[in-house]
Amino acid sequence: MAGLFHRQGMEINRTRSPLPFSLPVLTVLGCCLLSGCVAPTQHPARPAPVAPARPVPPRAPSASVGMPPVTAQDWRDVPLPAGDWSWQGGSKGSTARYGLSGRTPLAFLQCDRARQTVSLALTVAGPVDPVAHPATITTSTTTGTVAATAAPMEGVTAMTIVFPANSRLLDAMAFSRGRFRVEIAGMTPTILPAWSEVGRVIEDCRG
Numbered sequence: 001m002a003g004l005f006h007r008q009g010m011e012i013n014r015t016r017s018p019l020p021f022s023l024p025v026l027t028v029l030g031c032c033l034l035s036g037c038v039a040p041t042q043h044p045a046r047p048a049p050v051a052p053a054r055p056v057p058p059r060a061p062s063a064s065v066g067m068p069p070v071t072a073q074d075w076r077d078v079p080l081p082a083g084d085w086s087w088q089g090g091s092k093g094s095t096a097r098y099g100l101s102g103r104t105p106l107a108f109l110q111c112d113r114a115r116q117t118v119s120l121a122l123t124v125a126g127p128v129d130p131v132a133h134p135a136t137i138t139t140s141t142t143t144g145t146v147a148a149t150a151a152p153m154e155g156v157t158a159m160t161i162v163f164p165a166n167s168r169l170l171d172a173m174a175f176s177r178g179r180f181r182v183e184i185a186g187m188t189p190t191i192l193p194a195w196s197e198v199g200r201v202i203e204d205c206r207g
Helices: 002-015 023-035 168-174 196-206
Strands: 084-088 095-099 107-112 117-123 133-138 143-150 158-164 179-184 190-193
Touching (some): 107 196, 117 179, 117 196, 133 158
Antiparallel strands (some): 084 095, 095 107, 107 117, 133 143
């Protein structure tokens, strides 16, 4: 009986485990702990990519800041009057005429060697006030104020400006960029091309 009791007690001890879980369950739990069997971390959703803003081109400065606007009335943009300069030499000095061939010239530039003067004359239609009129010569480099008086040129009624042959304003007219403007009070401004004939008359009077 004693041997039987001992064997039965041993059998009872083998069938009962001191732990609340069986060995397979423990094995699975251990593997989960070693392999990191944990709930996945919830990451916040990434925002959708946003296209970079396009650079804004710099705005052009206003024409009224720092510089006057160039308008259609700017004398440098106004079309030149129809015609050409023509040059003619003479014993008393050379003359350049501007206008259409076969018609009364619009302007004269004449050298008087004896007086050492150069006269610029603009033809006028109709009677002319004999008093002196203020006039302005504008070139690409300078502006000068002179006086114009009624004086015929080659039998044509004209307003004439007389310059000393050594006047620097004559040089400015000859070397102006493409053109120069003659503005006589009471008359429409006249724009003339600064061609070689202008400089030729001036040099002729200084020789």
